[in-house]
Amino acid sequence: MRTSRRHRTVAGRYLLLDLVGAGGMGAVWRARDLRSGDTVAVKLLARHDTDTGLLLRFVHEQSVRIRHPHVLAPTGWAAEDELVVLVMDLVRGGSVHDLLRDHGALPEPTVRVLLDQLLQALEAVHAAGVVHRDLKPANLLLDATGRGRPHLRLADFGVAATAAEQRIAVGGLDLDGPIGTDGYLAPGHSADRPDPRQDLYAAGRVGVELLTGARASDRVPWGPLQPLLHALTEPDPGRRTPSAAAALAHLRAIGGPASDVHPLVPDRLSARRPRLAEWLDRRT
Template structure:
């Protein structure tokens, strides 16, 4: 398991962005999953966008901003919260036009996020459905997260030239932004109106900024106000726009989801693929403990077999025989072998000389090792020998 720059383990590719690829990754420092945007073969412009985006440190429930970064060789990466429900663009593709109350909730959350961004002295300049991420909440209240600050502009930032390259996505850019005006929060508010119109109709603004025809209600009145060609006619802040949105009466009370009464309510699914086999929701799969080989016992460790009486070993000392009765020469027992075992001869009786000499001339032999049973075995052999005489 190799970690990028010693911190981020890239697991699987989940998307691509304007600056590079986006991966699901495991943050070894935070011990959690993150979205890691990886920038590869970069030029000065894309590197500047990367530096600008990763430098943002905005903590807000409706903003996804980088919280860490790393560099390794010719690649750089920054990490942010992993949002599982795809984007508003994904939702539009799955569902089509959204109910007005649902759109009002999304726009309200977007305005809250923009209030925090503008308060930090930043203008996003690239609001569009693909940059509005969603948590996977099903048919419950959606949760929008504003992301992708790659071309964000800073208020009161010195301009190197008055005719710099136009940054943004055609159709969502305010007219004065197209003309090269300095960053201004009202440019983002223009885009909020353009996005709201698309959510209601499912139609994207054309490259000239022409919006779809709207209805005659308070929400469309607000959209037309936001998309005024003259920025002076627009609300002066995201907070002021939020107050106007509240006056439409479309924002449902907390916990109420009026769109679920429709035959086909909007539903935000989990868009991430299943984790690879080596990963679990809690992190990497724990490694199996190494197998421990059972040691082979040596001669000194060998245990006797589980029998009632242990067989003698070569290292055992010969047992001390019990006392035996004194026999006459004619009644003497067969001799003892060098190993202490008494060897008894059995078979057909043959004519023989007296004494021990006759024992070596007896018929077929069946040798039985009995020495380890002590003096009782000696007596038994002697008795057999006497009967065979």
């Protein structure tokens, strides 16, 4: 049953409430699952606002199903009329990009926590045969933990790939080539096959950014994490840290002071946000 455009139910199940954010792959909405009663996130595309390539990327993303506490992968999908949605857990603390924007360079104990969780996520993703290929602060979401220990979720698998896939060119975008975001792209990789070391390079770049507050910085700061970050961002793939498991072991061997207090990760979804009608109106 569909309600008004202000509160619309998609596929008879997901009541779209308010807009969380929007990007190149569509808009993310807070929604209520009328079957379970849970509040979830849905990534939404208006079909008339997409080309075939973008829609295929959207379908490609929903095929990635990895269950891990530090991975945010879709749990389902639905479609109705001009709308297509992916369903996933609702994460209320924004992203690591937001955290850096609010606080700048982060304390080393916080960086170690975030890197540890990111490497755990990559270990699970790579064990499933998947390479993310667009790892960056905006795709690392955070639960709203206040000043407690942060909880990171690796998200946005729209351009993820597996080594077993054939190269697919969609809407001018090669889904099996070395794609991603400038500043986090790993050098030295063939366009023919995705490689987990691409993600490890990007993880190292993110680690440098967490410590310095500077995007795409080439300067790895001095300190206990310097050898690990140098190993992750090694330009030669053959000399780079070979796996997320190896990087995680290296990180945990470093040790260092722990902290129970971290930079604030607030609940960023508490304020009123635009409704569905407003978003649809902007697409027409």
